[in-house]
Amino acid sequence: MxxxxxxxxxxxxxxxxxxxxxxxxxxxxxxxxxxxxxxVPVVLGSRSEPLDVGRATRTVPDALRRALNVRDGGCAHPGCDRRPRRCHAHHLHHWSNGGDTCLANLVLLCRYHHRLIHHGQWQVAIVDGRPWFTPPPWIDPDQRPRPGGRPHVPL
Incomplete structure (x- = not known):
């Protein structure tokens, strides 16, 4: 219903x-x-497009994907220049572990960085609407978070 x-x-x-x-x-x-x-709440955007589908589905709806494309501008990992169409939408808190399919729990990552996040001990968090990446201690002993993404700026 x-x-x-x-x-x-x-x-x-x-x-x-x-x-x-x-x-x-x-x-x-x-x-x-x-x-x-x-x-299962569904948060709608200004044109009634779904921007948050809670736990209804793991799959990212088109409107939410467009929001990710604008927010992250492609692979959000610092220094990566992969375009949005070459990226996966990654759940920060995994869907299988109770994570929601919403903008605050997703980040765009290319295949390489997606695997790196899963297996390389990098951590990702959304802070003030922007992805931040914390490297493992062997890359940065102080584990200083690094801003990610390159948001689309209208001309």
Whole structure:
């Protein structure tokens, strides 16, 4: 079942939700259903495109992929110049371990850097909306985080 509702209405228990059939449902009913069911939130962008699909799927929807392309500009690993179409969307907190499919939990990586993150003891975190990479101690004994990505800047 798909229920669409403004998050502010859900929090305030006012207004209504719309079922995929088009039927309207009171906010109180939606809140009760949410207590009894597994809820998968989907956060929509300004044109109703999905930007966060929670745990619904491991696969990154097109709109979320476009957001990653803009934010990271290609492989986000410092110094890499691979274009977005040559990159994988990597879950920072792995989906199989409970990680969400959302912008704050994804980073674009080329094949080489994707394998390096999985097997080379590099760590990645999103800080203030930007990926930061921490190298293993044999590369940098102080393990200083390095900014990654090269975001698209409109002209």
């Amino acid at each position: 798909t229920i669409t509702m403004d998050h502010r209405w859900l929090q305030a228990a006012t207004g209504h939700a719309t079922l995929d059939s088009g039927q309207r449902v009171a906010a109180a009913t939606v809140r009760r259903w949410a207590c009894d069911a597994e809820v």
